[in-house]
Amino acid sequence: MATSDKRLARIRQNPKAVSPQDLAAVLTACGFQERHGGGSHHTFAHPLLAEVLTIPFQRPFVKAVYVRQALQAIDALPEEEE
Numbered sequence: 001m002a003t004s005d006k007r008l009a010r011i012r013q014n015p016k017a018v019s020p021q022d023l024a025a026v027l028t029a030c031g032f033q034e035r036h037g038g039g040s041h042h043t044f045a046h047p048l049l050a051e052v053l054t055i056p057f058q059r060p061f062v063k064a065v066y067v068r069q070a071l072q073a074i075d076a077l078p079e080e081e082e
Contacts, residue, residue, distance in 0.1 A: 004029035015067040020057035023070060030074050
């Protein structure tokens with residue numbers, strides 16, 4: 001199992017304790033492109049999805065609602081893309 005797969009499994013098990021770095025790594029590994037604005041919000045876009053994720057990266061953990069949105073976007077990807 002690859003490191004990104006392990007991180008994704010850990011995120012799915014506990015979406016309330018996800019570091020910003022882990023979430024960014026998983027989204028990037030799934031093909032999302034990160035566009036960082038000027039503040040604490042990071043924007044992720046995927047070429048196959050019309051939806052754009054905007055996630056506030058607060059320390060130490062990202063809020064669970066944003067983690068769930070990211071997981072839904074990952075689940076919406078075609079199988080060969082993951």
